[in-house]
Each structure stands twice: as structure tokens, then as C-alpha cells.
Amino acid sequence: MxxxxxxxxxxxxxxxxVITRRNLIKIAISLSIMEFSTFLFFALVGYFEGGVAPIxxxxxxxxxxVDPLPQALVxxxxxxxxxxxxxxxxxxxxxxxxxxxxxxxxxxxxRG
Amino acid sequence: xxxxxxLLVVIPLAGAFLIMILGRFIRHFNKVLASxxxxxxxxxxxxxxxxxxDKISVYKVGGWEAVNSIPIGIYMVVxxxxxxxxxxxxxIGFLSVFYSISYIARYTSEDYFYALFCLMIxxxxxxxxxxxxxxxxxxxxxxxISSYALVAFGVEKQQLEATFKYQVLGGLxxxxxxxxxxxLYWKTKTLNIAxxxxxxxxxxxxxxxxxxxxxxxxxFGIKAAVIPFHAxxxxxxxxxxxxxxxxxxxVFIKAVGIYxxxxxxxxxxxxxxxxAILATTLGTLSMVVGVFLAIGQWDIKRLLAYHSIxxxxxxxxxxxxxxxLLSRGLRHEVAALAIAGGIFHLINHAAFKGLLFLNAGAIExxxxxxDLREMGGLAKSMPVTSATSFAASMAISxxxxxxxxxxxxxxxxxxxxxxxxxLAALAAIVSIIxxxxxxxxxxxxxxxxxxxxxxxxxxxxxxxPMVFSMxxxxxxxxxxxxxxxxxxxxxxxxxxxxxxxxxSKYSTYIIGI
Numbered sequence: 001m002x003x004x005x006x007x008x009x010x011x012x013x014x015x016x017x018v019i020t021r022r023n024l025i026k027i028a029i030s031l032s033i034m035e036f037s038t039f040l041f042f043a044l045v046g047y048f049e050g051g052v053a054p055i056x057x058x059x060x061x062x063x064x065x066v067d068p069l070p071q072a073l074v075x076x077x078x079x080x081x082x083x084x085x086x087x088x089x090x091x092x093x094x095x096x097x098x099x100x101x102x103x104x105x106x107x108x109x110x111r112g
Numbered sequence: 113x114x115x116x117x118x119l120l121v122v123i124p125l126a127g128a129f130l131i132m133i134l135g136r137f138i139r140h141f142n143k144v145l146a147s148x149x150x151x152x153x154x155x156x157x158x159x160x161x162x163x164x165x166d167k168i169s170v171y172k173v174g175g176w177e178a179v180n181s182i183p184i185g186i187y188m189v190v191x192x193x194x195x196x197x198x199x200x201x202x203x204i205g206f207l208s209v210f211y212s213i214s215y216i217a218r219y220t221s222e223d224y225f226y227a228l229f230c231l232m233i234x235x236x237x238x239x240x241x242x243x244x245x246x247x248x249x250x251x252x253x254x255x256x257i258s259s260y261a262l263v264a265f266g267v268e269k270q271q272l273e274a275t276f277k278y279q280v281l282g283g284l285x286x287x288x289x290x291x292x293x294x295x296l297y298w299k300t301k302t303l304n305i306a307x308x309x310x311x312x313x314x315x316x317x318x319x320x321x322x323x324x325x326x327x328x329x330x331x332f333g334i335k336a337a338v339i340p341f342h343a344x345x346x347x348x349x350x351x352x353x354x355x356x357x358x359x360x361x362x363v364f365i366k367a368v369g370i371y372x373x374x375x376x377x378x379x380x381x382x383x384x385x386x387x388a389i390l391a392t393t394l395g396t397l398s399m400v401v402g403v404f405l406a407i408g409q410w411d412i413k414r415l416l417a418y419h420s421i422x423x424x425x426x427x428x429x430x431x432x433x434x435x436x437l438l439s440r441g442l443r444h445e446v447a448a449l450a451i452a453g454g455i456f457h458l459i460n461h462a463a464f465k466g467l468l469f470l471n472a473g474a475i476e477x478x479x480x481x482x483d484l485r486e487m488g489g490l491a492k493s494m495p496v497t498s499a500t501s502f503a504a505s506m507a508i509s510x511x512x513x514x515x516x517x518x519x520x521x522x523x524x525x526x527x528x529x530x531x532x533x534x535l536a537a538l539a540a541i542v543s544i545i546x547x548x549x550x551x552x553x554x555x556x557x558x559x560x561x562x563x564x565x566x567x568x569x570x571x572x573x574x575x576x577p578m579v580f581s582m583x584x585x586x587x588x589x590x591x592x593x594x595x596x597x598x599x600x601x602x603x604x605x606x607x608x609x610x611x612x613x614x615x616s617k618y619s620t621y622i623i624g625i
Contacts, residue, residue, distance in 0.1 A: 011291070018280060031283045038290045045298045070297065073246055077290060080253045084286075087260055088279050094264075095272045107273050 004044060010037035024092045024102045028085065035081045039074045046070035114169035116156055117188045120198065120241055121251075124149055124234035128227040135223035143213050146226040150206035150233065157198035164195045166607045168621050170243065181623055183304040189243035189622060192607025196455065197240045197371050200462040203588075204362050205233050208355040211470055211581040214574070215355055215477060225265060225353075231258040232359065236367040243622060245293055245380075246303045252289070252335070252368050256282050259364060263352045274347035281344045285334035292327035295320070305380045306622035309615060316382060325387050328376055329394075336369020338428060339398035342421050346405075349420065350413035350482075354473020357413060361420045362466030366458055370427055374454075377435065378612040379619070385439040392432030396535060399425025403542050407549045410484050412472045415553060416465065419508065422542060423461045429539070430454035430523045433530050438613070446529045448609050452601070453522035455608055460515040460592055464507040467585035471501035474574045474582065475557060484553065488560035493571040496579050498558045500586040505554055507589045509547035515592035522596070 014037060017030025046067035054065040092102070099107055127149035135142045160169075168191040176185025190198070209229060216225050235255025242248045260282065264275035297303060299320060300311040312321065330341065337345035345365070349357050377383060377391070402422030409415035431454040437447035474497045475490065476482050491498040507514035510521075520543055527536035573579065594600050611618055 011287070015284075018284065024276065027280060031280065034284070034287045038287050038294065041291065041294050045294055067301075069303075070294075073293075073297075076246075076250060080250065080257075083257050084253070084260075084279070084283060087257060088276075088283075091260075091264060091272055091276055091279065094267055095276060098269050098272060107276075109270055109273055 004041070007037050007041045007044060010040065013037075022104045024095065024104060024107075027104070028088050028092060031088070032081070032085060035077075035085075039077060039081075042070045042074045042077070114171055114190065116159070117169065117171040117190055117241055118173065119156060120153065120237040121234050123152055124230040124237065128230035128234065131223055131227045131230065135226070142223050142226040143209075146209050146230060147206070147213070149230055150202060150209050153202040153233065153237070154199075154206045157195065157202045160190050160195040161199050161604065164190060164192055164607065165603075166192065166610060168611070168618070170622060170625050178623070178625070182302070183307050183623065186247050187243035187304055187306075187622065188241045188247075189305075190241055191611045191618070192604075192609075193371075193375070193455070193611055194240055196459060196604065196608055197367055198237065200459060201233065201236050201240065201363050201367055204462055204466045204585075205229075205359060207581040207585055208358050208466070208470070211358075211473070211578050212353075212355040213577040215473055215578060216353060219265065219353070225262070228258045228262050228265075229356075229359075231255070232262065232364070236363065239368050240371055243305050244303050245296065245305055245308065245376075248372060249286070249289055249293060252372075253286060255364065255368060256286070256335075259356075259360060262356045263348045263360075265353055265356065266351070270347075271351045274344075274351035278344040278348040281334055281341070285331045285341075288327050288331035288334070292324050292331060295324045295327070299324075304622070305376070306619035309380050309619040310623060312380070312382060318384070321381060322384065322386065325377070325381055325384070326390075329373065329387070329391065332369050332373045332376075333394065336365050336373065336424060336428075337398075337421055338369075338394045338424070339401050339421065340394070342398065342402070345421060346414050346417040349417035349469075350411060354413075354469055354476065357417075357473070358466040358469035361417060361469055362462045365420065365424060366427075366462060370424060370458060373428075374431055374612065379615045383435050383439045385436065388432055388435035388439045391435060392429055392535070395425045395428030395430070395432050396538060397425070398422065399429055399542050400538060403545045403549070407545060407552075411482050412475065412484060412553065412557070413469065413482055415484075415549065416468050416472060419546065419549070420461075420465055422546065423457070423465065423508065426520070426523055426539065426542075427454045427458050427461070429535060430457065430526060433527055433532060433535070437530055443530070444613065446526060448613055449522065450526035450530065451609050451612055452605050453519055453526050455605060456522060456595060457516075457519035459595070460507065460519045460589075463585060463588045463592055464504045464514075464516060467500060467504040467582060467589060468508065470578070470582050470585065471497055471504065474578055477574050477578070478571050484556040487557045489558070490571065491558040494558075494573050496573055496582060500582040501558070502554060503586040503589055505550035509550050510543045511547070513590065513593065515589055515595070518593055518596035 014030045014034030051064050051066035054068040131142045171188040173186040232255050235251045238251030260279050264271045300308045334341040349361050398421050406418030430450050434447040434450035507516040510517045524536045524539050
């Protein structure tokens with residue numbers, strides 16, 4: 001059970017970072033931390049004590065396999081996460097070129 | 113197995129790749145192909161609208177049949193409600209793309225624009241036609257990522273800031289949704305919406321599912337910009353190029369936000385009274401707060417963006433009233449009326465808000481400004497824009513011959529019949545404030561005398577593609593009023609309501625295939 005709580009705490013660490021950090025890169029890193037805590041949770045959903053990798057062994061058909069579906073989901077989600085993170089980084093680079101700063105307090109043209 | 117369903121995703125995906133590969137070799141290839149793709153998609157979705165009725169058509173991706181009546185493949189489902197939302201997406205998408213032919217010509221790298229546009233359409237069609245909850249997430253991310261890129265398309269200071277905010281909040285929403293999906297899978301060991309429903313009903317763990325529901329509501333609520341989660345919307349929608357604003361405001365927040373909320377809460381989760389009251393409260397809050405935030409705006413597109421929040425509040429409030437009645441298990445006909453009002457307003461909002469953003473784009477195209485105080489007297493120089501935007505303004509503020517009147521009337525009727533008098537009064541008051549805000553827009557933009565300073569350039573009407581899209585949308589605004597007539601409503605709206613009112617029908621049918 002404790003590992004699920006740790007996973008949730010990791011999510012909250014990421015959320016804390018997104019809310020409190022002022023550097024754009026650090027915000028992006030905090031988002032990644034949240035993302036990975038979600039992936040970790042998915043991996044945990046499929047796992048149980050003593051399960052083995054889900055490769056069917058004809059010699060011993062009664063093995064206990066872990067659930068392979070969450071692993072497939074995590075792989076898909078990692079690819080999506082790669083796309084979002086790289087797009088976010090590209091935007092941050094452009095912002096740095098325009099504003100000359102990565103401080104979120106100096107990037108506030110839009111309000112109201 | 114209906115072989116047309118995967119085409120909804122395949123055609124725009126193929127279009128996006130072909131534009132990126134061949135666009136640089138053939139002149140005008142990007143515009144022609146993107147318009148063609150959207151035109152075909154519009155035809156397909158109208159085919160679904162006229163042929164679906166009360167049927168549910170299912171496509172199993174990869175041909176994986178159900179084992180022991182447990183679905184194992186990815187299902188794509190088109191029913192009455194899906195068909196309506198598909199029509200909105202592809203029709204508004206087609207008109208926006210046609211409008212972009214002249215609007216986007218002043219930007220560089222048009223190929224990227226059209227490719228991203230096709231990707232966004234593919235994502236939204238996928239979300240709407242998906243019967244599998246993880247598949248919804250995947251397509252949601254496809255459309256979100258392309259919309260992040262499209263918001264930043266101008267790569268100026270404002271656009272970049274808006275897209276950064278949008279991405280951070282959108283990312284947060286995605287992780288909440290993903291967490292919710294993880295929890296659902298943990299408990300039910302399946303991802304198919306219909307199957308989750310049956311497993312959930314057979315062993316109902318109330319506290320656990322309430323937690324999942326709250327996660328899903330906040331995740332999709334961020335995507336739909338319900339009021340406590342609305343911070344990104346005015347920035348993103350006002351910074352994007354105008355056809356994209358029309359898509360984001362007219363379609364995107366509905367397809368990936370409201371549609372999924374309605375679908376999940378009616379067809380997957382067991383409706384609980386707490387969640388119904390929460391949804392109604394959030395809807396009412398966004399309806400009221402959105403309009404008050406809108407009224408002080410001087411930037412046309414920000415004004416319109418805040419009105420989107422307010423109008424989406426109407427939809428959520430109305431659907432929430434339906435949920436409350438359903439959860440109490442009484443007065444099904446009033447619940448059906450409330451849901452009908454919500455869906456009707458969702459369709460109408462797509463038409464008039466798309467049109468208003470296209471008008472805003474036309475004004476910006478001709479005058480080069482978005483500030484209402486710097487305009488004036490445009491009614492003479494831009495007659496078509498003026499006339500169409502008048503139609504849209506009257507539609508959004510609920511003036512009789514236009515569609516907005518009828519949907520707001522149904523919503524207010526339903527609220528009164530359900531004995532939510534306060535909500536009915538609030539809906540009426542918000543409608544009046546909306547009218548005031550749009551009269552301000554009309555007066556300052558089109559009728560006020562020019563404020564003395566003569567500009568050197570003469571302001572002209574916009575080119576044909578933009579005019580065409582605006583005129584078609586204003587005609588649609590008028591035609592949609594016909595949906596209020598009982599005979600026509602029965603053909604188009606009632607199948608959607610039936611499928612939402614009766615979740616067991618949805619799940620048993622899909623599992624039975």
C-alpha cells in the first residue's frame with residue numbers, strides 16, 4: 001500500500017512545483033514529475049507480488065503473469081508525454097528569445 | 113461493423129501527412145487538400161446524422177471480437193449524440209478552413225497550419241467517436257497538442273505566453289484524466305465505456321467512484337474551461353489566429369470537454385446526486401461569472417472568449433439539472449427537456465460563436481486592430497461583416513428569430529419545471545447582460561462615428577472565402593431555430609437524448625455485438 005501513497009506524494013510534489021516555481025524550465029520539469037508519477041501508478045496497477053513478465057511459457061502454463069495492458073498504456077502515454085514535453089520546451093526557447101528571461105513574473109502581458 | 117467510422121480519423125490524419133510531404137512541391141496543394149478533407153468529413157458526418165437515428169453503430173479496430181461477451185478490442189461508436197457533435201466539428205471545421213484560405217495567407221509556413229488543423233480535426237473526431245476510455249485520452253492529446261501549437265502560430269510575445277499557460281493547465285488536466293483512467297482500470301479491469309458501466313453497476317463502490325468522478329470532472333473541466341479552471345481560455349482563444357479561435361471556442365471545448373463529461377457521466381458513471389449538484393453549481397457559476405468578466409473587455413476576441421465560458425455554463429447547468437432529476441429518479445420528461453436544452457444550446461453555440469470569431473477575424477484583417485475603442489463606423493465599409501455579426505450577436509443574446517432564443521427558452525422552461533426558480537432567473541438575467549455586452553460590441557465596432565482621425569488606408573470588405581464562410585454560418589444560425597419544431601427535433605435531438613437517458617441500453621447494445 002505504501003508504494004501507492006509514495007506515488008501519490010510524487011504527484012503532489014510535481015503539483016507543488018508547478019504552482020510555486022517561477023522558472024519556466026522548472027515548471028516544465030515539475031510537469032514531467034507529475035507525468036511520471038502517473039505512469040508509475042499505471043505500472044503499479046498491473047503489478048502484484050510474485051507476478052512474472054507476461055511472456056507465455058508453453059512448458060509451464062500456470063505461471064502468474066502481471067497484467068500486460070497497463071504496460072502497453074504506459075508506453076503509449078510516454079510517447080504522448082514526449083510530444084508534449086518537447087513542444088513545451090520549444091515554446092520556452094521561443095519565450096526566452098522574445099523576453100530574454102525565464103522568470104514567470106516578467107512574462108505577463110496578458111491579463112484581465 | 114460500419115466501415116465509415118474509422119474514416120473519420122483516417123482521412124484527416126492522411127491529409128495532414130500528405131500536406132507536410134507534398135505541400136512544398138505543389139502550389140496551393142495545402143489549401144485544396146485541407147478543404148477537400150473537411151468537405152468529405154462533413155458529408156460523412158451528415159450521412160451519420162441522417163442515418164443513425166436510434167441505432168448505434170460500432171467499429172472494432174483490428175477486428176478483435178468480444179471474448180465471452182467481454183470486449184477486448186478498441187471500439188469506435190457512433191450514436192445519435194456522437195453524430196450531432198461530429199456534424200458540428202466537421203462543418204465548423206470546413207468553414208474555418210475555407211475562411212483561412214485568405215486569412216492565413218499573410219502568415220508564413222501555411223503548410224504547418226493546414227497540417228496541424230487536420231491533426232486537430234482527427235483528434236476531435238477520434239475523441240467523439242471513441243467508445244474506449246484510454247482511446248479518448250490518446251485522441252484528446254493529439255488534438256490538444258495540435259491546438260497548443262496552433263495557439264502559438266503567430267510566435268509573438270502574446271501567443272507564446274498564452275500557449276505556455278494553456279500547455280501547463282492542459283498538461284495538468286491530462287494527468288488528472290490519466291490518473292482517473294488508471295483508477296477506473298484498477299477497479300474494473302476494463303477500458304471499454306460500456307463494459308466499465310456493467311462492471312461498475314454489478315459491484316458498486318460509491319466512495320471510490322466518487323473520487324474518480326471528481327478527478328474526471330476536474331480534468332475535463334479544465335479542458336472545457338468551467339469557471340474555477342478557466343484561466344487559460346481567454347488568453348489562448350484571443351491569441352490564436354481567428355479561424356483557430358473559432359475552432360477552439362466553437363468546437364474544441366465542446367468536443368473534448370463538454371461532450372466527454374456528458375458521455376461519461378450519463379453513459380458510464382452511475383449518476384449520483386452529489387456530482388449532479390456539483391456540476392450544476394459549476395455550470396451556474398461559469399454562466400454568471402463569465403458574463404461579468406466579459407462585460408468590461410475592450411479586446412473583441414477576449415470579450416468573445418469570456419462569453420464562451422458563460423455560454424458553456426448554460427450547457428453544463430442545463431445538463432446538470434437533468435442529472436439531478438435523473439439521480440432522484442423522478443420526472444423523466446423534465447430531465448429529458450433539460451438535457452435537450454443543453455444539447456441544443458451546445459449546437460447553437462458552435463454556430464454563433466464560430467461566426468462571431470470569424471467576424472472578429474474579418475475586422476482584424478481589415479482594420480488591423482482588435483480594440484473596440486479604435487474602431488467605429490465599420491457598418492458602411494464592411495456591410496457583410498456587419499450584417500452577419502449582427503445576426504450572431506442577436507443569436508447569442510437570445511433574440512427571437514435566431515437559434516439562441518429557442519435553446520435558452522428551453523433551458524429556462526426546464527429549470528422552471530424542475531422547480532429551480534433561482535437558476536431560471538439567473539439564466540434570464542445573464543441573457544440580458546449578454547445582450548448589453550453585445551450591443552456595446554455592435555455600437556462601438558459598426559455604428560459609432562469614426563473618432564476623428566482619418567486613416568490613410570481605406571477599409572474594405574474582406575475577400576470572398578471569408579465572406580462566404582460568414583454568410584453560410586449566419587444562415588445556419590437562422591436554420592438551427594428549426595430544431596425547436598417538434599417534428600424536426602424528434603428526428604435529430606431525440607435519439608441523442610434517448611441514448612443519454614438510458615445508460616443500460618448503451619452498454620447492453622455495445623456488449624451484445
